[in-house]
Amino acid sequence: MSELFVELFSEEIPARLQINARNELKKNIKNFFIENQIKFNENFNVYSTPNRLVLLVDKIPNEIKLSSEEIRGPNVNAPEKALEGFIRSNNTILEKIFKKNTEKGEFYFFKKESRKIKVSDLLEKNLSEILAKIAWNKSMKWANYDLYWGRPLKSILAIFNKKPLNFVFNHINSSNKTFKDKSLEEGMKTFKDFNSYLKFFRKKGILIDQDLRKKIIQNKINEIINKKNLKIEHNDRLVDEIVNIVEKPVVIVCDFDKKFLNVPSEILITTMQTHQKYLPTFDKKNNLTNNFFVVSDIKDTKGFVKLGNERVIEARLSDAEFFWEKNKTQNLVKQVDKLKNINYFKGLGSYFDKIQRMRKLSSLISDDFLISKDKIEIASSICKVDLMSDLVGEFPELQGIVGGHFAKFQGFDKEVCLAVSEQYLPNGMESKLPKKMYSVALSLSDKLDSLVGFFGINLKPTSSKDPYAIRRMAISLVRLIVENETKIKLKDLIIYTCSVYRDQGYDFDTKKIQNELSDFIIERLKNYLKEKKIRQDIIESSTFLLGLDDLLKAYKKSLCLNKNIKKEIGFETIAAYKRSSNILNTEEKISAGSLGFADPGLFKNDYEKKLYKKINDIRKYFLSIGKDENYEESLIILSSIKKEINDFFDNVIVNDEDIIIKKNRLELLNMLCKTFDNYFNFSKINA
Amino acid sequence: MVSKIKKKTLSFQDTIFNLQKYWSKKGCVILQPYDLEVGAGTFHPATTLRSLGRKPWKTAYVQPSRRPTDGRYGDNPNRLQHYYQFQVLIKPSPKEIKKMYLNSLSSIGINHEEHDIRFVEDDWESPTLGAAGLGWEVWCDGMEVTQFTYFQQMAGVECKPVSVEITYGLERLCMFIQNKKSVFDLIWNDEGITYKDVFHQSEKEFSAYNFEYANTDNLFKIFEMLEEETRSLVEKKISLPAYDQCLKCSHVFNILDARGVISVAQRAEYIARIRELTKSIGKVWIESQS
Numbered sequence: 001m002s003e004l005f006v007e008l009f010s011e012e013i014p015a016r017l018q019i020n021a022r023n024e025l026k027k028n029i030k031n032f033f034i035e036n037q038i039k040f041n042e043n044f045n046v047y048s049t050p051n052r053l054v055l056l057v058d059k060i061p062n063e064i065k066l067s068s069e070e071i072r073g074p075n076v077n078a079p080e081k082a083l084e085g086f087i088r089s090n091n092t093i094l095e096k097i098f099k100k101n102t103e104k105g106e107f108y109f110f111k112k113e114s115r116k117i118k119v120s121d122l123l124e125k126n127l128s129e130i131l132a133k134i135a136w137n138k139s140m141k142w143a144n145y146d147l148y149w150g151r152p153l154k155s156i157l158a159i160f161n162k163k164p165l166n167f168v169f170n171h172i173n174s175s176n177k178t179f180k181d182k183s184l185e186e187g188m189k190t191f192k193d194f195n196s197y198l199k200f201f202r203k204k205g206i207l208i209d210q211d212l213r214k215k216i217i218q219n220k221i222n223e224i225i226n227k228k229n230l231k232i233e234h235n236d237r238l239v240d241e242i243v244n245i246v247e248k249p250v251v252i253v254c255d256f257d258k259k260f261l262n263v264p265s266e267i268l269i270t271t272m273q274t275h276q277k278y279l280p281t282f283d284k285k286n287n288l289t290n291n292f293f294v295v296s297d298i299k300d301t302k303g304f305v306k307l308g309n310e311r312v313i314e315a316r317l318s319d320a321e322f323f324w325e326k327n328k329t330q331n332l333v334k335q336v337d338k339l340k341n342i343n344y345f346k347g348l349g350s351y352f353d354k355i356q357r358m359r360k361l362s363s364l365i366s367d368d369f370l371i372s373k374d375k376i377e378i379a380s381s382i383c384k385v386d387l388m389s390d391l392v393g394e395f396p397e398l399q400g401i402v403g404g405h406f407a408k409f410q411g412f413d414k415e416v417c418l419a420v421s422e423q424y425l426p427n428g429m430e431s432k433l434p435k436k437m438y439s440v441a442l443s444l445s446d447k448l449d450s451l452v453g454f455f456g457i458n459l460k461p462t463s464s465k466d467p468y469a470i471r472r473m474a475i476s477l478v479r480l481i482v483e484n485e486t487k488i489k490l491k492d493l494i495i496y497t498c499s500v501y502r503d504q505g506y507d508f509d510t511k512k513i514q515n516e517l518s519d520f521i522i523e524r525l526k527n528y529l530k531e532k533k534i535r536q537d538i539i540e541s542s543t544f545l546l547g548l549d550d551l552l553k554a555y556k557k558s559l560c561l562n563k564n565i566k567k568e569i570g571f572e573t574i575a576a577y578k579r580s581s582n583i584l585n586t587e588e589k590i591s592a593g594s595l596g597f598a599d600p601g602l603f604k605n606d607y608e609k610k611l612y613k614k615i616n617d618i619r620k621y622f623l624s625i626g627k628d629e630n631y632e633e634s635l636i637i638l639s640s641i642k643k644e645i646n647d648f649f650d651n652v653i654v655n656d657e658d659i660i661i662k663k664n665r666l667e668l669l670n671m672l673c674k675t676f677d678n679y680f681n682f683s684k685i686n687a
Numbered sequence: 688m689v690s691k692i693k694k695k696t697l698s699f700q701d702t703i704f705n706l707q708k709y710w711s712k713k714g715c716v717i718l719q720p721y722d723l724e725v726g727a728g729t730f731h732p733a734t735t736l737r738s739l740g741r742k743p744w745k746t747a748y749v750q751p752s753r754r755p756t757d758g759r760y761g762d763n764p765n766r767l768q769h770y771y772q773f774q775v776l777i778k779p780s781p782k783e784i785k786k787m788y789l790n791s792l793s794s795i796g797i798n799h800e801e802h803d804i805r806f807v808e809d810d811w812e813s814p815t816l817g818a819a820g821l822g823w824e825v826w827c828d829g830m831e832v833t834q835f836t837y838f839q840q841m842a843g844v845e846c847k848p849v850s851v852e853i854t855y856g857l858e859r860l861c862m863f864i865q866n867k868k869s870v871f872d873l874i875w876n877d878e879g880i881t882y883k884d885v886f887h888q889s890e891k892e893f894s895a896y897n898f899e900y901a902n903t904d905n906l907f908k909i910f911e912m913l914e915e916e917t918r919s920l921v922e923k924k925i926s927l928p929a930y931d932q933c934l935k936c937s938h939v940f941n942i943l944d945a946r947g948v949i950s951v952a953q954r955a956e957y958i959a960r961i962r963e964l965t966k967s968i969g970k971v972w973i974e975s976q977s
Contacts, residue, residue: 050806141837142780183789298802304802322763341947
């Protein structure tokens with residue numbers, strides 16, 4: 001049993017490309033072993049540092065035995081040349097060729113004897129192709145070469161069973177050597193196996209295994225924060241990035257001048273995380289502190305690294321502080337007029353036009369939400385002013401949040417500030433959701449205005465392209481409505497938004513926008529339910545003939561049925577519906593001319609009467625519940641028809657000889673189905 | 688022998704001299720700055736045009752770079768509307784370029800064994816040049832000191848062979864070397880002249896020009912005239928004069944942008960117009976090379 005060890009040495013490959021390359025390499029090598037029926041340890045590993053992509057597979061046999069096989073050649077009637085070629089390609093002689101009849105005619109055959117193949121030969125033959133199959137998310141060319149790789153590839157080390165594998169990959173010859181030093185790419189060293197390689201680099205403090213690097217970074221950070229009574233924010237993405245941009249991680253605690261803590265913390269955090277890849281720390285009350293972590297790729301023996309990083313953050317924070325001090329006193333209200341100079345989108349006017357529309361929209365929403373019209377209008381008016389500030393110029397990802405801070409500093413109402421701050425939330429499926437009604441109203445009006453606008457100028461996303469992230473906007477709208485249990489009339493709001501656009505002189509086709517947008521939003525609701533792991537058939541049922549105003553209902557009903565579908569109340573409800581609808585489906589002609597009700601005077605027995613009474617009870621229930629429907633209770637009521645429906649089917653033959661009786665019984669079942677439709681159309685549910 | 692005397696601080700001009708000497712030894716043609724206003728060293732025809740076509744090329748030069756929107760009237764310690772880049776371009780990209788680069792840092796006193804030198808992903812794109820490349824920004828103890836890019840496309844044409852471009856931000860680099868918090872405190876030479884002495888007035892006055900006084904009506908007209916001139920020179924197949932006119936277009940656009948008279952939508956349109964000019968010039972240049 002042997003070990004395959006490959007190292008691909010390159011210039012620094014970015015973190016996400018490394019992760020992508022590790023996965024690709026793992027997949028390709030696995031396929032190779034499986035396709036060639038070579039045994040291998042399936043729990044093998046792929047490691048990487050910014051410069052080294054390392055593959056290690058063990059428990060591989062040195063030889064594999066291929067059983068004998070008959071190889072079919074050309075047809076016996078084919079020209080002689082074909083036979084010659086066949087003989088040549090199989091490296092054999094004419095005497096060993098024989099003819100044989102098959103279903104398709106008579107062919108030449110050659111019997112390949114069972115034989116042993118060296119795995120090292122197979123690897124040498126195939127490794128180049130395996131490497132070429134790596135699908136990079138982003139790749140490049142360099143110098144005069146034609147190879148595409150994440151960053152320039154410099155050398156390939158390949159060892160099997162302690163011996164070098166020799167192959168050529170584009171312009172590079174493999175060997176059993178690699179660079180000792182990643183920086184200057186100097187000093188080639190020969191290796192025999194992975195263990196000695198690992199040990200050699202470990203001695204230099206270099207950790208090839210990314211998981212080990214992660215553990216060491218985390219342990220060191222935990223040790224320090226425990227000692228200093230601090231916390232760090234859980235941030236997998238940043239940590240994973242840091243892990244993959246160092247080979248010998250050294251955690252360094254740095255600090256910045258406490259005076260910067262007067263600048264809004266979001267600005268400081270963004271500067272540290274996004275721009276510098278630092279980890280900010282918080283005290284036990286979740287307040288940002290002036291300590292932060294730098295993960296260096298070198299031991300800071302002379303203190304240069306700490307000093308340098310502290311100077312960088314100091315310069316960046318002074319810049320941010322300068323802008324904050326300058327911008328925070330610039331009167332928001334006085335600047336609103338200047339939004340006329342800023343284009344919102346080609347064909348949709350300026351930001352000034354946009355906030356005029358948002359004011360009207362949010363004002364209408366405030367009626368439904370029972371919140372102050374004045375306050376939401378103020379929030380709408382000032383919400384885009386921060387786009388003109390230096391701070392948002394520097395930190396575009398903090399638009400809104402920065403505006404909220406300006407508003408707070410200038411003494412605006414607390415709810416207004418929060419609404420400005422949260423106007424862009426949620427931003428898609430995973431993002432934080434605003435909960436306060438002012439925030440929800442402002443965010444809703446922003447998104448509605450954008451959606452109607454983009455549909456109005458015909459910039460709907462296509463199946464493959466969505467450059468303005470309109471899908472995400474609509475998903476966010478759906479989330480605002482369903483997760484906050486917002487009771488708004490979405491349909492009316494869309495019509496109203498169109499009319500507001502028309503008032504501004506936009507020539508929008510209201511009917512068309514309404515139809516297209518309605519379909520689009522309901523499609524997003526379906527995706528949303530899918531993300532929430534709701535069964536596909538339940539999604540189809542809940543959105544069947546769904547009106548825009550009932551998104552919340554559809555969401556709650558599908559959630560409730562999804563939860564209960566395997567339980568008695570769900571199961572029995574569906575069983576009762578299905579038994580009834582199955583018969584109706586086979587008697588289509590009769591149900592087509594349905595009156596919509598059964599005639600109690602035509603009932604022949606108690607089972608019919610009891611079922612009729614039960615259906616009417618359920619109808620009364622649905623008439624009485626109004627807006628406060630408890631969907632689980634509705635399912636309980638529906639499923640309680642179990643006895644009546646079972647008794648009916650056990651004792652009554654629907655298909656009576658008397659066509660009038662038969663029709664009346666079908667009407668009764670039809671009544672049941674129609675009554676069940678009060679929950680939703682169960683016909684799409686797979687029983 | 689290690690000297691016990693503290694090394695004297697490397698001045699701004701000595702930093703430039705050292706880099707020039709270093710890259711000169713590596714076989715680069717040391718050029719002087721291009722004599723037109725440009726936004727970055729990349730715009731110098733020795734980079735844009737010379738990176739196109741098959742002929743090998745090695746050069747290094749200082750390029751004054753103008754970014755009107757970055758002006759702060761000389762009030763901000765880190766922002767300038769006029770600053771210096773040291774630019775290296777080598778085609779085809781040599782195998783040992785990383786080593787060459789790290790040694791160039793040693794030549795100005797930055798030893799990679801004492802500092803955390805990091806190659807951080809930063810793919811580059813210039814919409815006006817129709818150019819794109821992959822590479823890094825190089826961090827030294829957290830400070831970005833260099834852009835390191837493998838050109839993949841220039842003037843809309845795929846680069847073959849690929850050039851490597853190294854751009855040092857000289858002020859940043861010197862602030863790091865001299866341990867200064869403000870760019871204006873940089874020591875320019877050994878006679879005690881500072882960056883402030885040389886450039887502060889210019890920052891103040893040009894910020895005023897860029898943000899307040901530039902005559903936008905005229906500039907819009909000038910843009911049109913320059914664009915027309917570029918097109919006519921492209922037709923006459925003289926790529927270098929055409930490229931000069933195009934650079935001027937680009938600078939006029941940058942001032943208009945700083946004056947805040949170009950809307951978001953217009954911006955994209957102007958950039959596209961300049962890109963079209965660059966592309967047509969690139970074509971003429973490549974033809975002239977064969």
